[in-house]
Amino acid sequence: xxxxxxxxxxxxGSMGCGMAASVRKAGxxxxxxxxxxxxxxxxxxxxxxxxxxxxxDIDVAVVVVLNAAQVAAVLFGDAGVAPRMKPGxxxxxxxxxxxxxxxxxxxxxxxxxxxxxDAPISGGAAKAASGDLSIMxxxxxxxxxxxxxxxxxxxATVFSLGDDAGAGSAMKAVNQLLxxxxxxxxxxxxxxxxxxxxxxxxxxxxxxxxAGTSWMLENRAPHIASGDYAPRSQVNIWxxxxxxxxxxxxxxxxxxxxxxxxxxQYKAAVDMGLGPQDDAAVxxxxxxxxxxxxxxxxx
Amino acid sequence: xxxxxxxxxxxxGSMGCGMAASVRKAGxxxxxxxxxxxxxxxxxxxxxxxxxxxxxDIDVAVVVVLNAAQVAAVLFGDAGVAPRMKPGxxxxxxxxxxxxxxxxxxxxxxxxxxxxxDAPISGGAAKAASGDLSIMxxxxxxxxxxxxxxxxxxxATVFSLGDDAGAGSAMKAVNQLLxxxxxxxxxxxxxxxxxxxxxxxxxxxxxxxxAGTSWMLENRAPHIASGDYAPRSQVNIWxxxxxxxxxxxxxxxxxxxxxxxxxxQYKAAVDMGLGPQDDAAVxxxxxxxxxxxxxxxxx
Numbered sequence: 001x002x003x004x005x006x007x008x009x010x011x012x013g014s015m016g017c018g019m020a021a022s023v024r025k026a027g028x029x030x031x032x033x034x035x036x037x038x039x040x041x042x043x044x045x046x047x048x049x050x051x052x053x054x055x056x057d058i059d060v061a062v063v064v065v066l067n068a069a070q071v072a073a074v075l076f077g078d079a080g081v082a083p084r085m086k087p088g089x090x091x092x093x094x095x096x097x098x099x100x101x102x103x104x105x106x107x108x109x110x111x112x113x114x115x116x117x118d119a120p121i122s123g124g125a126a127k128a129a130s131g132d133l134s135i136m137x138x139x140x141x142x143x144x145x146x147x148x149x150x151x152x153x154x155x156a157t158v159f160s161l162g163d164d165a166g167a168g169s170a171m172k173a174v175n176q177l178l179x180x181x182x183x184x185x186x187x188x189x190x191x192x193x194x195x196x197x198x199x200x201x202x203x204x205x206x207x208x209x210x211a212g213t214s215w216m217l218e219n220r221a222p223h224i225a226s227g228d229y230a231p232r233s234q235v236n237i238w239x240x241x242x243x244x245x246x247x248x249x250x251x252x253x254x255x256x257x258x259x260x261x262x263x264x265q266y267k268a269a270v271d272m273g274l275g276p277q278d279d280a281a282v283x284x285x286x287x288x289x290x291x292x293x294x295x296x297x298x299x
Numbered sequence: 300x301x302x303x304x305x306x307x308x309x310x311x312g313s314m315g316c317g318m319a320a321s322v323r324k325a326g327x328x329x330x331x332x333x334x335x336x337x338x339x340x341x342x343x344x345x346x347x348x349x350x351x352x353x354x355x356d357i358d359v360a361v362v363v364v365l366n367a368a369q370v371a372a373v374l375f376g377d378a379g380v381a382p383r384m385k386p387g388x389x390x391x392x393x394x395x396x397x398x399x400x401x402x403x404x405x406x407x408x409x410x411x412x413x414x415x416x417d418a419p420i421s422g423g424a425a426k427a428a429s430g431d432l433s434i435m436x437x438x439x440x441x442x443x444x445x446x447x448x449x450x451x452x453x454x455a456t457v458f459s460l461g462d463d464a465g466a467g468s469a470m471k472a473v474n475q476l477l478x479x480x481x482x483x484x485x486x487x488x489x490x491x492x493x494x495x496x497x498x499x500x501x502x503x504x505x506x507x508x509x510a511g512t513s514w515m516l517e518n519r520a521p522h523i524a525s526g527d528y529a530p531r532s533q534v535n536i537w538x539x540x541x542x543x544x545x546x547x548x549x550x551x552x553x554x555x556x557x558x559x560x561x562x563x564q565y566k567a568a569v570d571m572g573l574g575p576q577d578d579a580a581v582x583x584x585x586x587x588x589x590x591x592x593x594x595x596x597x598x
Contacts, residue, residue, distance in 0.1 A: 122510055134508065136505065159504070161501070170495035170497055171501075174491060174492045174511070176511070179509075181480070182481070182513060189477050192472075192544070192547075193470070193473045195548070195551035195552075196469035198466070198470060203473065206458045206474075209433065210421050210433055210474045211423075212473070212476070212481070212515075214477070214513035214516075215512045216510060216511075245491070249491055254491055254494045254585075256487055256491060257487075257564070258484050258561060261559075286554075290554070
């Protein structure tokens with residue numbers, strides 16, 4: 001029988017909205033909060049819930065916002081929820097943040113009597129909506145136990161990365177390093193191929209069956225081949241996430257030259273006004289440099 | 300029934316030796332040639348065949364040497380085989396070479412009355428030995444037809460990339476761009492992870508199931524985790540192959556900044572004396588910079 005919990009999801013973007021729906025579908029009392037009131041109304045199909053009234057009831061607070069500053073504001077800002085939650089409740093932070101920040105938040109939550117699960121997510125909006133995310137989680141056993149109903153409702157795979165908050169965020173940074181580099185490398189390869197008379201369609205017929213393939217290549221290169229840059233995941237994600245990677249690397253005295261160059265390509269894409277487009281649009285940086293016409297663009 | 304052909308394989312390194320064995324196993328009369336006489340003796344289990352005596356009998360000449368200069372020497376050097384082959388025979392070049400070079404060789408072979416198949420290979424020594432290579436092939440229909448017995452014996456997948464020599468080499472360059480970048484990015488990510496307390500084993504438990512994975516990552520990262528740098532494919536391959544990519548790119552006025560930086564990492568590995576090691580050893584460039592001790596290394 002379901003142990004019915006009270007869950008609050010902070011951040012109702014594409015990931016948070018899908019996670020909140022999955023939690024609700026699993027039978028938990030689910031509140032959604034967002035700075036965009038329209039999203040809150042849409043999720044509840046009614047007026048927004050009153051955080052002041054429900055904060056003390058929350059068993060699991062799931063934070064699915066854009067960055068560390070927003071996490072800090074949700075938890076410990078002027079109307080921060082953490083100090084108002086009941087002892088023994090758990091804060092589960094799914095945003096991509098620096099490991100040191102996760103450790104800091106865990107300590108501040110502990111001071112409020114709260115458990116903390118460092119729980120970055122991977123998988124995209126579709127898997128958020130279907131409850132099939134991968135979650136890279138770290139926290140003490142009590143944090144895992146307290147968050148379990150939400151993990152069950154939202155994740156196909158939970159990687160348990162140890163007792164210490166920060167380990168989940170570190171693994172997420174490693175994954176983002178690779179994912180961001182692979183998208184940019186795919187863009188470099190597709191456009192290079194076009195200079196040699198190989199179309200994106202021919203590229204897709206061959207490379208996914210060869211040693212040069214990657215998960216991101218197979219997921220994103222079709223967007224270029226079809227000229228479809230409707231954002232599944234925006235270019236804007238990458239200056240943020242690769243910036244986090246390089247900040248962490250710098251703190252460790254680690255040079256990451258390939259990541260650095262990939263970041264430059266995303267920054268160039270943002271400078272071209274492509275930030276809100278699908279991240280496969282980083283190919284347009286290469287196309288402009290080499291005067292290539294991508295599929296779907298005007299000759 | 301087998302149409303028994305006379306096949307000569309030039310270059311008996313790990314790829315050529317495997318291909319020659321696969322051709323022989325398919326029932327064709329197979330000669331092997333190499334500048335290293337010991338390899339020839341080993342393949343034939345006897346004295347080397349006399350190229351002068353057999354050149355006129357060859358139906359398919361398969362060239363599996365290291366680079367364009369060696370291809371040119373085999374075909375048109377002082378003892379070059381092409382001018383001595385019979386009209387209607389086919390030259391199948393499997394080395395990674397620039398597309399312009401492939402077009403030049405095709406033209407010179409045509410002048411000798413020979414067909415030319417531009418046929419770079421992918422898959423590694425194990426697949427060469429088992430006859431399961433991927434071959435990125437371009438040439439006119441007569442070239443494909445003449446080479447078919449060797450394609451049947453050596454390849455699991457043949458990509459037919461059109462009538463014009465050069466298209467196979469172009470696709471191979473695209474694949475090498477990606478493969479070389481992905482190995483170096485994997486090395487960057489594994490060592491970055493280590494600075495954050497994530498071991499290569501933990502990395503391998505998580506990343507292959509996430510969006511950051513690549514074919515090369517899954518193939519090469521285990522070499523780092525086990526500290527095993529016995530060469531399946533050498534670091535030395537990459538300055539050559541990424542150099543070809545960048546030469547082609549330069550000729551097309553195309554900037555490939557990620558490839559350029561990956562090449563720098565392989566050059567640094569060669570400068571450290573790692574050229575003959577497995578290409579996963581590019582991780583040692585990162586480890587030295589950041590004072591990380593990789594698995595299997597002395598503390």
